[in-house]
Amino acid sequence: MNAKPTRFLSFVPYAAWIVLFVIAPIALITYYSFFDLAGNFTLENYRNFFTSIYFKLIVNSFWYAFLITFFSLLFAYPTAYFLTKTKHKQLWLLLIIIPSWINLLLKTYAFIGLFGLYGPINAFLEMAGIGQHQLLFTDFSFVFVAVYIFIPFMILPIFNSLDKLNPALIDAAQDLGANAWTTFSRVTLPLTMNGVKSGIQVVFIPALSLFMITRLIAGNKVITLGTAIEQQFLVAQNWGMGSTIAVFLILFMFIIMLFTSGSEKGAAGSGKIK
Amino acid sequence: MGKLSKLPKLYLAFVFIILYTPIFYLLYYSFNSGGTMSGFESFTFEHYAAVFEDTRLIMILINTIVVALLSALVSTAIGVLGAVTITFIRKKALRNAILSMNNILIVSPDVIIGASFLILFTLVGVKLGFASVLISHIAFSIPIVVIMVLPKLQEMSPSLIDAAIDLGASRRDVLTRVIIPFIKPGIFAGFFLALTYSLDDFAVTFFVTGNGFSTLSVEIYSMARAGVTLTINALSGLIFIVTLLLVFGYYAINRKSKNPFSGVRK
Numbered sequence: 309m310n311a312k313p314t315r316f317l318s319f320v321p322y323a324a325w326i327v328l329f330v331i332a333p334i335a336l337i338t339y340y341s342f343f344d345l346a347g348n349f350t351l352e353n354y355r356n357f358f359t360s361i362y363f364k365l366i367v368n369s370f371w372y373a374f375l376i377t378f379f380s381l382l383f384a385y386p387t388a389y390f391l392t393k394t395k396h397k398q399l400w401l402l403l404i405i406i407p408s409w410i411n412l413l414l415k416t417y418a419f420i421g422l423f424g425l426y427g428p429i430n431a432f433l434e435m436a437g438i439g440q441h442q443l444l445f446t447d448f449s450f451v452f453v454a455v456y457i458f459i460p461f462m463i464l465p466i467f468n469s470l471d472k473l474n475p476a477l478i479d480a481a482q483d484l485g486a487n488a489w490t491t492f493s494r495v496t497l498p499l500t501m502n503g504v505k506s507g508i509q510v511v512f513i514p515a516l517s518l519f520m521i522t523r524l525i526a527g528n529k530v531i532t533l534g535t536a537i538e539q540q541f542l543v544a545q546n547w548g549m550g551s552t553i554a555v556f557l558i559l560f561m562f563i564i565m566l567f568t569s570g571s572e573k574g575a576a577g578s579g580k581i582k
Numbered sequence: 583m584g585k586l587s588k589l590p591k592l593y594l595a596f597v598f599i600i601l602y603t604p605i606f607y608l609l610y611y612s613f614n615s616g617g618t619m620s621g622f623e624s625f626t627f628e629h630y631a632a633v634f635e636d637t638r639l640i641m642i643l644i645n646t647i648v649v650a651l652l653s654a655l656v657s658t659a660i661g662v663l664g665a666v667t668i669t670f671i672r673k674k675a676l677r678n679a680i681l682s683m684n685n686i687l688i689v690s691p692d693v694i695i696g697a698s699f700l701i702l703f704t705l706v707g708v709k710l711g712f713a714s715v716l717i718s719h720i721a722f723s724i725p726i727v728v729i730m731v732l733p734k735l736q737e738m739s740p741s742l743i744d745a746a747i748d749l750g751a752s753r754r755d756v757l758t759r760v761i762i763p764f765i766k767p768g769i770f771a772g773f774f775l776a777l778t779y780s781l782d783d784f785a786v787t788f789f790v791t792g793n794g795f796s797t798l799s800v801e802i803y804s805m806a807r808a809g810v811t812l813t814i815n816a817l818s819g820l821i822f823i824v825t826l827l828l829v830f831g832y833y834a835i836n837r838k839s840k841n842p843f844s845g846v847r848k
Contacts, residue, residue, distance in 0.1 A: 318663045318666070318757075319663065319664065319667040321659075321664070322660055322663055322724070323664075325660060325721065325724050326684075328702075329687070329699075329721040330683050331683075333695070333698030333701070333702055334686075336702055336705065337694070340701060386590075387594065387597050390590040390594050391594070393590070394586060394594070400594075404598075405829075406825075407601045409782075409825050409828065410818075410821070411781070411825075412784060413799050413802040414605075414818040414821065415604055415605070416806070417608070417802065417814055418604035418607050418818075419604060420806060421607065421611065421619030422607055422619075424810075427620055428620070431620075456600070456601075460601075509689070513689060514691055514692070516691065517694065520784055520788075523807070524803070524806055533693075537697055538693060538788075538789075541697050541700065541789065542789070550697060551697070554697055554698070557691060557694060558694060561689065561690065561694075565689060
């Protein structure tokens with residue numbers, strides 16, 4: 309066609325976006341990871357990264373991200389499963405999604421009050437005879453709040469895959485003599501694995517790099533890759549070291565995506581996580 | 583499908599209670615005349631009044647809304663043009679490559695986006711503040727718009743475009759009179775999502791905002807780090823109402839879009 313130039317003219321802003329805000333940032337992060345505070349080219353950052361302090365940090369991050377993803381999945385799957393069986397399932401799903409639209413900071417802030425020393429949870433514990441406990445700034449509160457924030461994004465893709473499941477398959481399994489558990493573990497679960505995978509993807513990667521919830525709820529007790537990057541960039545002003553950690557986070561991200569992709573529709577779960 | 587028995591119903595009720603408790607807890611204490619989030623003293627609107635009297639907070643609110651609206655508009659325009667061009671690319675490998683580039687920013691953790699944009703802006707010489715925040719919001723909203731618009735474009739039959747061209751339409755006419763009306767629901771959905779992404783963003787803004795400029799999320803963060811102030815609760819009450827309006831607006835648009843061409847369900 310002769311109109312080719314104009315076609316590409318309309319593509320210029322988008323192409324410029326890809327170059328400037330997708331390729332350039334990753335390239336810059338990688339480039340900066342080779343420089344120390346004084347601006348000299350060095351591999352020192354990478355050497356530092358492989359010391360025991362950072363190794364502990366990585367293990368820590370992965371452990372918390374694993375816990376958060378695990379508990380989200382544990383509670384999200386039955387929720388999604390039961391939701392598909394309710395009468396007005398789209399309405400109920402909407403009600404699950406609404407909290408995820410509320411500003412993240414506000415929800416986290418609410419837990420500062422809820423878990424506070426004089427908050428309702430502690431009042432309840434006292435009534436139950438357990439007594440007051442310091443709930444804020446503990447591992448428990450950190451994982452709980454993170455699961456609370458992420459669970460709608462786990463429910464959504466699982467709900468979608470359960471909703472698409474052909475009910476005739478369940479009937480067939482039952483007709484062939486499978487009991488409820490066998491039907492679930494051999495038919496329902498394998499067929500909704502794609503939903504589970506995209507749910508894990510949209511929870512695990514952000515969970516690895518949390519820093520706001522970590523700071524507000526866990527105080528300085530929990531250090532993750534996210535808090536380390538924030539610390540290096542905004543407090544220590546050591547962009548080189550921050551970039552090195554970021555490079556590894558990007559690598560982990562690609563590895564996780566490789567493991568959890570496999571469905572083209574995976575990302576379409578509208579993962580609205582920040 | 584069969585009816586739910588008691589246990590699943592209880593479980594769902596439990597999940598809903600957990601999901602909504604923090605939100606209503608915030609709202610409840612926004613009316614507390616005492617200064618803390620424990621021990622309700624008496625009903626008052628004073629914290630709401632405090633929000634409206636605080637000119638700094640109002641300025642931040644206006645900043646947030648301006649950034650959200652502008653970034654949603656610009657990213658929708660760029661994203662729609664991008665999505666249209668992507669569907670016209672015939673080489674499958676190239677198309678897939680562009681699509682995976684598109685998705686990188688969606689799956690990237692915010693910390694990475696924030697840190698890398700901070701480097702970029704400092705290097706290029708963009709002053710940290712309104713401009714850098716606006717540009718980053720545009721940048722991370724574009725892929726979302728593309729993702730929302732693409733399915734609508736793929737739904738569109740190519741013969742519609744052929745027919746328009748046969749009838750003498752120019753390329754511009756095809757875009758403005760055929761393609762855009764058809765994908766309008768996708769465009770609106772993309773615009774709304776971009777809007778909420780921008781309103782909700784904390785981490786990226788936190789990295790690229792300078793000293794003088796602040797958005798609501800960043801402001802709430804620094805207020806919350808300083809301790810509990812019921813002004814935040816009152817603010818959350820206002821934000822809750824706005825959020826509900828946005829959600830219903832979004833679903834109203836999506837519902838309307840379902841009817842005419844019986845599109846895919848979102």
